[in-house]
Amino acid sequence: MVMKRTKQPWMAADDFGRSLPRGVGINLLVRDVALMEAFCRDVLGATIIYADEDFAAVQLLGSVFMLHADHSYSDNPMRGTVTGVEVRGAGLEIRLYGSDPDTVEALARKHDHIVLSGAVDKPHGLRECHIVGPDGYIFVPSLAIGG
Template identity: 75%
Template sequence: MAAMEAFCRDVLGARIIYADEDFAAIELLGSVFMLHADHSYLDNPMTGVTSGAETRGAGIELRLYGADPDRIEKKAAALGHIVLAGSIDKPHGLRECYIVGPDGYVFVPSARI
């Protein structure tokens, strides 16, 4: 949980509302997200979906519209995170990059060109 909390704060620029070893609430781009540690899912219906998964977050993109991809790319690289694809203008009218965060989740900050 601490790694994801630090990533959200230090790379994405999220505001940490509350955090402990089990749970965090963060505010990012006007939305509030709640993050839960794995052990909080012991009796959760999602346990059956995630059990046996070799890589957490495989195939998941968390798209963050309105986030500055250039700024986030620089922060991620400076803190040693994987920049899967650097910031680039895309034909669909967005500038975006791909950053691998803790546990394999891919964050795609994007802004209108």
């Protein structure tokens, strides 16, 4: 494992792992943690719990997810799945239920991110848009229509 951090992490990795609640977790492998951290904060409205050059813990809509820099996964079997891959998350939509698609779309445009599809009411009862984040991950903020 290759780490670039120069500061002390806010907690030991094993303590953080034990602190995570039961449920589904997301960990995005990214080329640049700071770039994805800024997107999560400035466009999606996330709170950054902790971030350094190797790792970030992000809180959004009551959930915690993680960002790991590619270099920090040098000893992990997942490393090979992103080596040389230009666009990541093919076929994956990261759906953000309870996130205002109109607001996120406006912020994405303000910060020069790609809006794959603008906010629109869908027949399945949600208003949503599709935003391309760093490394090509697709985020879909969604609100119930009339809710």
